[in-house]
Amino acid sequence: MPDAQQTVERMQLGLALQELRQRAGRSQQEAGTSIGKSYVRISQVEHGKGALKHHDLLTLLDFYDATAEERETILAIGVEARRRAPKRSYTDVLPEAFQRLADLQANASQIRQYTSGTFPGLIQSPDYVRALIKVAGSVWYETDEAEAKVAFRLEQQRRVLEAARPKVLTFVFTEDALSNTLGDASVMQGQILHVLQLMAKHPAMTVQVLPSGTADNPALGGSLIILDFVSAPRIGYAPAIYGPTTYYNQPSDTQPMGRAFERVHELALSPEASKALLIESLKET
Known part of the structure; x- marks a missing residue:
């Protein structure tokens, strides 16, 4: 067959x-x-x-x-x-949708992620994850689900960052993620240190900051996750603040999503300049 x-x-x-x-x-x-x-x-x-x-x-x-x-x-x-x-697209409205996204990420050979206003989920520190889920839990779901969601996010990170076959990882996030406080100053300091430590531990990982006020950002206010696989079509995913998960795997959609990511990648500071900005912001928090 x-x-x-x-x-x-x-x-x-x-x-x-x-x-x-x-x-x-x-x-x-x-x-x-x-x-x-x-x-x-x-x-x-x-x-x-x-x-x-x-x-x-x-x-x-x-x-x-x-x-x-x-x-x-x-x-x-x-x-x-x-x-x-x-x-053209597939909307996952079934229970535990995040588990299936995590499975796709764990199976991908390359992950490219752009976020606006927050640090990308795969490079969030444990305390930042807890603070983010605490805030979200006060609105979007029952608070007794919080610890399970924290554990899930940390396991999701482990599956990607400690994969037996290293993945190509590129993260771009907007500069306001540094000033959008979650928890308190110590949480934000820990988050910035966490990213710097990951950059040192995973030299093949690319982390870039997109400065505030950058002109002509094609993904302004949004977020993108693009997954590439060794022997499967590319999958694109545009996270929404609320609602079901919608995936795209037709070239008519994944190609422009890829172009949008490449554009924010070009507009962002270099990894070296981004590292310097993170170190400087650490002094200010």
């Missing part, structure tokens, strides 16, 4: 099934046997190059001892993954 076109939905399905299989301690051969397929078919699905029929998914989820919530979510993704005609 020829490989199907890789889409966001198929990649999410594959990564979720792979995680369940590994948690259950099962091999691809065992998984294939459970549904009367070869391990090759399981491998195709786990790499986003195919989907499974509803009854095969049901059997596999039983074999993996999936929870009721996991079953409901994966079966819903399976419906989307089986669509023959790829859609």
Whole structure:
């Protein structure tokens, strides 16, 4: 059977099934046997190059001892993954959407992220994460979810920054992130130190600051995440302050998103000048 076109939905399905299989301690051969397929078919699905029929998914989820919530979510993704005609975009309205974004980031070979007004999530210090989630939790969700969200964000960072195969990471954020206080001055000082330490620890990581007042910023007021993979189409994601996660993987969308990121990358200070600005701002906080 020829490989199907890789889409966001198929990649999410594959990564979720792979995680369940590994948690259950099962091999691809065992998984294939459970549904009367070869391990090759399981491998195709786990790499986003195919989907499974509803009854095969049901059997596999039983074999993996999936929870009721996991079953409901994966079966819903399976419906989307089986669509023959790829859609221009995919909006993830299912529970635990951030888990699937984290899976995509962990699987990517290159991550480019631009944020406006805050430090990018992957380079936030633990205290900055807590302060950000505390503020958000007072409005957007129940406060008793806060610690779980903090733990999730820190694990997401670990999966990306400590990956066995190092990723190409480029972060650009606007200068006002340095003055938009979260928590108190000590939190902001710790955040700046955290970024400087990451820059020293990961010399291949690129961190740049886009100065306030920079003219002709094509992403003014917004944010972008662009994920590239070794053997899958590029995925673009424009985070929103509220609402479901929408992904794009058609070139008609990901190409301009890539151009927008390259433009803010060009407009931003060099990594060396950005480092100097961070050190200077550390003295002022």
